[in-house]
Amino acid sequence: IAILAIESSCDETAAAVVVNGRDVRSNIISSQIALHTLYGGVVPEIASRKHIEKINQVITEAMQEAQADWADIDAIGVTYGPGLVGALLVGVAEAKAISYARNIPLVGVHHIEGHISANYIENKELEPPFLCLVVSGGHTHLVKVLDYGKYEILGRTRDDAAGEAFDKVARAIGLGYPGGPKIEKVAHEGNPHAVEFPRPKIADGEYDFSFSGLKSAVLNHLNSCKMKGIEIVQADIAASFQKAVIDVLVGNAMHAIEKYQIDKFAIAGGVASNGTLRGAMEEECRKRNVAFYHPSPILCTDNAAMIGAAAYYDYRAGIRSGLDLNAVPNLKLGER
Numbered sequence: 463i464a465i466l467a468i469e470s471s472c473d474e475t476a477a478a479v480v481v482n483g484r485d486v487r488s489n490i491i492s493s494q495i496a497l498h499t500l501y502g503g504v505v506p507e508i509a510s511r512k513h514i515e516k517i518n519q520v521i522t523e524a525m526q527e528a529q530a531d532w533a534d535i536d537a538i539g540v541t542y543g544p545g546l547v548g549a550l551l552v553g554v555a556e557a558k559a560i561s562y563a564r565n566i567p568l569v570g571v572h573h574i575e576g577h578i579s580a581n582y583i584e585n586k587e588l589e590p591p592f593l594c595l596v597v598s599g600g601h602t603h604l605v606k607v608l609d610y611g612k613y614e615i616l617g618r619t620r621d622d623a624a625g626e627a628f629d630k631v632a633r634a635i636g637l638g639y640p641g642g643p644k645i646e647k648v649a650h651e652g653n654p655h656a657v658e659f660p661r662p663k664i665a666d667g668e669y670d671f672s673f674s675g676l677k678s679a680v681l682n683h684l685n686s687c688k689m690k691g692i693e694i695v696q697a698d699i700a701a702s703f704q705k706a707v708i709d710v711l712v713g714n715a716m717h718a719i720e721k722y723q724i725d726k727f728a729i730a731g732g733v734a735s736n737g738t739l740r741g742a743m744e745e746e747c748r749k750r751n752v753a754f755y756h757p758s759p760i761l762c763t764d765n766a767a768m769i770g771a772a773a774y775y776d777y778r779a780g781i782r783s784g785l786d787l788n789a790v791p792n793l794k795l796g797e798r
């Protein structure tokens with residue numbers, strides 16, 4: 463089963479051809495990062511317009527690189543939520559047009575299901591059930607993947623997502639957008655114990671997360687340094703903040719692993735491309751004899767190959783979308 467997958471939920475215009483969910487024949491990503499950097503974050507209106515400009519070219523490249531003909535394509539998979547409504551609509555409209563014109567079945571895909579499914583691409587042996595920590599720009603979910611397309615959310619963030627915290631702290635210390643990769647880079651030069659930032663825990667939600675207090679602690683620290691005339695060492699703050707986030711993510715995940723006696727654990731989403739986080743998770747999993755999985759960095763951040771992987775399992779389960787498929791900006795995991 464060959465799937466042409468399309469992703470346009472945020473600031474990457476992407477298309478991929480994926481065979482049987484795990485064999486990536488092409489994975490084309492046109493990133494708008496340089497454009498949005500000018501404004502310090504994603505500007506939705508600009509994102510939508512850029513998607514319109516790029517989408518046909520990206521799809522053509524994906525088809526060419528895969529040496530695929532329209533007759534080879536069994537289904538079109540497209541992200542229909544969650545994400546920016548105007549951005550999502552570009553991919554959805556394009557997918558519906560191709561589906562109608564070429565008479566190819568259409569499968570609407572959940573973006574976070576895509577992030578989780580990125581793990582199937584390079585780990586051919588990975589099958590549910592497993593535990594997955596989704597850490598992206600808009601989500602922080604600890605999820606039991608019960609089966610393909612079946613999820614139980616154990617915990618989620620009460621406020622900011624992990625990636626959002628990286629982006630906000632990066633802005634505060636003058637690193638700019640996107641924050642995650644920039645913080646990771648300078649953190650290598652810093653001391654993670656320079657500042658003891660809080661490791662927030664939620665009292666009434668065993669596996670829930672909270673990152674806005676940590677972000678405030680960083681801002682307060684910056685202000686108090688300024689008032690007292692203490693020099694701000696960017697690398698130390700980046701390293702200490704990153705360590706606090708990682709400690710919370712690792713702590714929560716290991717707690718669930720022990721409680722539910724999990725033997726397979728995966729991470730997903732843009733923050734999962736952070737090498738320091740991966741290293742920490744890997745070590746803790748090794749101690750507990752848990753198999754650890756993670757996608758390559760390019761499959762962690764937004765891409766269409768992961769959408770093709772998720773679309774395949776939806777397709778196999780008989781899921782088809784009609785030409786009335788619409789963008790759903792706040793689509794919940796496990797909902798259709």
Ligand code: ATP
Binds near residue numbers: 763
């Ligand atoms: P969502 O998937 O929740 O809808 P999104 O698609 O915008 O949000 P992703 O593309 O999955 O998010 O990930 C982008 C986020 O990942 C950004 O917040 C970015 O700062 C963060 N990120 C990317 N690389 C790294 C890194 N090396 N370390 C930490 N965070 C990172």
Ligand code: MG
Binds near residue numbers: 472473474763764
């Ligand atoms: Mg992005």
Ligand code: FE
Binds near residue numbers: 573599731732763764
């Ligand atoms: Fe994403």
